[in-house]
Amino acid sequence: MKLLFSSFAVAAIALSACQPVGTRNDGVHGGNLRINISDIPHRVFPGYAEKRSEQIIVNQVYTGLVKYNQHTLQIVPSIAREHKLSPDELTYTFLLDTRARFQNDRCFENGEGRQIVASDVKYSIERICRNKLIEGIGLSRQVLNIAGADEFLPEAKDNDSVHISGIVAENDSVLIINLKEPDKLFLHYLAGTNALVFAPEAFNAYGINGTVGSGAFRFKYPKSVGNPYILTYNPNYWVTSADGRLPYIDSLTITFITSTQKELYMFGAGMVDIIFDLPTKYLPDFLESNIDGFQSDPPRFIMTNTTKPNNEKRFNLYSARVKELYFNSLTYFDFSTVRLGGDN
Secondary structure: OOOOOOHHHHHHHHHHHOOOOOOOEOOOEOOEEEEEOOOOOOOOOOOOOOOHHHHHHHHHHOOOOEEEOOOOOOEEEOOEEEEEEOOOOOEEEEEEOOOOEOOOOOOOHHHOOOEOOHHHHHHHHHHHHHHHHHOOOOOOHHHHOEOOHHHHOOOOOOOOOOOOOOEEEEEOOEEEEEEOOOOOOHHHHHHOHHHOOOOHHHHHHHHHHOOOOOOOEEEOOOOOOOOOEEEEEOOOOOOEEOOEEOOOOOEEEEEOOOOHHHHHHHHHOOOOOEEEEEEHHHHHHHHHHHHHHHHOOOOOEEEEEEEOOOOOEEEEEEEOOEEOOOOOOOOOOOHHHOEEOOOO
């Protein structure tokens, strides 16, 4: 059966195809990665990411003290280049990477993103907590276990001068967090979307509509809404690899087509490089129609399986031109390490 696209979907794909790519075509960097996610984001800001689309986007635009290695899901450095845990497991000391900077934006002096300091991390954690409390959203056990949280909670909604005493910015490069009880999951909280870091200047200027982070990618259009979202590489991103600064790709184009049939059509026609979490009932027909793409040497299409928490089986599809992409059980993707090669 021939699939028909709405004018909205056609416009989205046409826009993604027109984006300039290869702006750093040095043999290592370059290219536009095209992704479709089948849910439409509502609020793309730290502390609010609940949908898959929101989680994927905020993890590209923002960073936290630590993050997940997307292959092993182990905790690895990010804004904090290292951390130490006291023998009683109650005090975490984070040493910040002095190279870490916010993305350029007019909210900063001369429009240039400044260095990230320990007080920015403290501010972000407390601001996310304030936002949740104002909206009547409960806080995680990890937050409630920080020393001083009990005193912070009653007044935080109405008094910005109240702080969590257990989060201490000792100086620009050292942040200390004191817990009430040992918590093996505390670093996982810091690696999640509820502890991503943003600048006070950005929040004061834009509130939760802000898009200024410190991740490998930034919004091409700061007030990006609708379909698609376009993220471009962040020239201020400080993380490097053996063969140069990350990210490798120039841009991400993210569409939000919710029809599985349309997603599959787009993928088979070469309009997108990755689609996620597809119901297995659509797999037989797609394989039958596109078997050559899987069996060619080398293959053009690659499939991986996913098991949902309720044991429901799903599958993911991606083009073989996408290198160094790992699917994992936490919906955590770090597209800064993805490379593109071969034909679209």
